[in-house]
Amino acid sequence: MFVAQEQAPPLDGQKAVFQDPLVDKMVGNWKVGGTIRSRRIEQSVEAQWVLNHQFLQIHEKGAAGPKTDGPAY
Secondary structure, three states, X not given: OOOOOOOOOOOOOOOOOOOOHHHHOOOEEEEEEEEEOOEEEEEEEEEEEEXXXXXXXXXXXXXXXXXXXXXXX
């Protein structure tokens, strides 16, 4: 008599899917700000899963304000 066994998903490789509850919360579009060298900066950030849910791609862009050309760094 043979008993069917469920195979666990692969930990690594082409068909593996990375799962992490903390990293999942980073997905989305964000506006972030802070101070660098006594100067206020604001940036936009887009984070999305890519390559079969293997990597989190983060695209960060400095937001230019009305009185500045953007952060000087």
